[in-house]
Amino acid sequence: MSQKAAKIEAGLSGHHPALWAIAFTAAMCAIAYCEHRGFLGGWRSLPFVAAAALLLVPMTKAASNRQAAAGALSPATRQYNRRMLIWSIGYVLCLGTAMTIRNYLDPQGALLWGIAVLPSVPMIFFVWTLARYVVEEEDEYLRYRQTSAALIGLALVLLAGTLWGFLETFGVVPHVPAWWVVPVWAIGLGLGQMIMTSAEQRAGRT
Incomplete structure (x- = not known):
């Protein structure tokens, strides 16, 4: 087996990013279920949301490894993956924080408007990431x-x-x-x- 073929096989033989995506989705669904049943709620949910968000790190790494093995990991793609990871974690944490404040503090007025907008803030970075990739990819x-x-x-x-x-x-x-x-x-x-x-x-x- 050639060195290139061995590298491709090694990259593709690792965990598929979809498995990490399923694990992340299952973790978030479990958190939502526990909140619905009253086992979690308020500030108690935030550590679990943060832990679930960490699953996005190996998911991104697995995706990068497969792209590298297939010869599709350009510098622009590597930067794109990092930025998407930042956006994903930021989105999950902002959403979890906003929902926790709403459920725990019952905010009103300007604070309610602020937390309602908070999960949308990472979307600005998300749109910028997509645009930058198109510009940077050679x-x-x-x-x-x-x-x-x-x-x-x-x-x-x-x-x-x-x-x-x-x-x-x-x-x-x-x-x-x-x-x-x-x-x-x-x-x-x-x-x-x-x-x-x-x-x-x-x-x-x-």
């Missing part, structure tokens, strides 16, 4: 690949939002808060990257 194929995956995520958001919106309008399903857009887009982005990776692997076998 490899045209990698830029095309990431842009295509982002468009798949956008397509999922548009389809899901339109479908659910009409179902809600006709009273078939309950109302869902608009903040679902971010996690659904992230799921679509991951699916888009998996689809393109699968297509590349099939093309490599032919």
Whole structure:
């Protein structure tokens, strides 16, 4: 086995980033369930939310390792992954902090407005991260690949939002808060990257 083939096999044989994503989602669902049952609540939930957010670190590392093994980890992609990790952890912590303050302190007036806006603040960094990647990426194929995956995520958001919106309008399903857009887009982005990776692997076998 050549050195390059061994490197690719080693990079792809590690934990798949989707496994860490599932672990993170399961942890957040468990926290939400415990809060619903009254086992957690208020400031007691924050350490658990912070611990769950740490699962995003190995998820990002696993994604970078697979990209490196496939020869798709450019300097711009590496920087993009780091920035997305910062945004993800910031988003989770801001959301957890806002929900905890709301449930524990029952804020009113300006404070209520402040915590309501707090989870949206990391979105500014998120949008900037996407824009910077397009500018910084010098490899045209990698830029095309990431842009295509982002468009798949956008397509999922548009389809899901339109479908659910009409179902809600006709009273078939309950109302869902608009903040679902971010996690659904992230799921679509991951699916888009998996689809393109699968297509590349099939093309490599032919």
